[in-house]
Amino acid sequence: MLANVKKIFEEPLYPYLRSVDQDENPPVQKPVIIIGAGPVGLTLAIDLALKDIQVVVLDDNEKVSFGSRAICFAKRPLEILDRLGVGEQCIEKGVTWSKGKVFFDERQVYDFDLLPDPDHKRPAFINLQQYYLETFLVQRLEKLKADGKPVEIRGKNKVTSIDQKDEFVILQIDTPEGAYAMQAQWVVACDGAASSVRSMLALEFQGRVFEDNFLIADVVMDAKFPTERWFWFDPPFNRGQSALLHKQPDNVWRIDLQLGWDIDKEAELKPEKVKARVQKMLGDDVKFDLEWVSIYTFQCRAMENFRHNRVIFAGDSAHQVSPFGARGANSGIADADNLAWKLKLVLDQLAPEELLDSYVEERVLAARENILNSTRSTDFITPKSKMSGIFRNAVLELAEQSEFARPLVNSGRLSVPSVYDKCSLTGKDHPDMPAITRPGAPAIDAPVDKKWLIDLVGNDFQLLAINTKVPDMLQVNEICIKSLIIEATDIVRQRYLGNAKSAVYLLRPDQHIMARWLEFDEQAVIQEIKRITRYSGRGN
């Protein structure tokens, strides 16, 4: 092993324990079984447990992610984690950042600040090793279980076959003590880019492979670099290639070095070789240890449909992006956020099964957006023709002297939430109100009476009334809609009112905006809720 201290990702965190379900014949049936205990599966499990939906998470492993892997978590996923009760821990442990610099050769050509705006509870980004996020999620899940919520995680439970029936799915599961079977009304595959569920169902995963190799080295060092994302094009220490330096908690620094396509992977992974490369980058006088080293190639690809009858795909199992832009784990968490409340309504029989197709509609849109952005970044960072290299260098040289070229510098367009424009659940808009909070967008945070708006909404349908009145509570087709009435401050006016004097917003349980009006109109709200309770896909 590289470092001397035993790391959190080497300890079994949810070791195999025999479940009574293993002795059941006929097999037990669960409302929801999640396959894969990564950030996406765990987020979804916690969300469902909080909604009192019985859920079992199966994983063929018993440890959190090996190595840091996903490290950048954006504002919107942090708000989702807040809603689930894990946000604070992530912020405390994580390294908060919003600034970055871009270098070309030896010169700085560009710097940026993603969110200097103080009027949000959460920062633009934190860096946190994936194994910490997973640890916090597992702890939260165990706490919910201890408090009586119907949730559990089973380590060393490997799903070996999936058989879809009309009303349920049968899973065969291998354990250290032999095989057993369970049924599920719904199965959610959160088992990553190499999804075995996808393979078992023989589903396609098409896209573009980028012919390049990147070396990731997590190094432990006591360095004085600022907490910023530093990106190099063609630096002296890695000629003709790119490099990235980014801080993580515990004095761990993420270093990414582009290696090119034609390399000897085994030789490149040898610690002496990695150390020499890193030393060249950091300078001879910097002392460091290697925590984790990996070489990856990347792909941008997605499934055509994220739902196949009773099996639903979320996160990397459904869509994969290149790492520039931090759009992998962040979008996976948003998938879970989108799916949980819809599963709840379907299981409670308050909405038809087809509502789950709105998950597909909205999250396919998001996946396409993420793939587009990460493909463009990758084409800029690793030019694949002589001419694209010339344009890249032209942009970088111009950016040094001239403001206009700086927006063209693409070292990764960092993750922002998708807006579900023109989707079938997205409802009535009002032309006087600002675009950032249009229907389909997530609610935008703002300070409200020494609290944060984002903490006051969520988990339920909600009416947000600004400078006007709404009933305390509304019941539409057994769906309960809560109310929040606030007075507009300057920030609230800017983010929610625009030129309107008042506003009523209808929010979904995932804090996305469904519709907005000047004043409360019960019939209008009922019409919007019918999009859900009588969901029939596009054009309803």
Next chain:
Amino acid sequence: MGTLNTFPNLNDPDGFYEELLRLHEGLSEEESTLVNAKLVLILANHIGDRAVITEALTLARKSANVDQF
């Protein structure tokens, strides 16, 4: 928006052409290519209108006598 001006618009066409050639004097082919790339970026930014730029890109590619892209 859109509609690229494809009619004469330079009040000094010969002077412009001479200046363009002078820009590349003494440069290697590689250096010239970089300068041209920069020029494209500078002019595209000045135009700003994405639809006009798309029309210009299409016209440039068409006159290169290759398939449309």
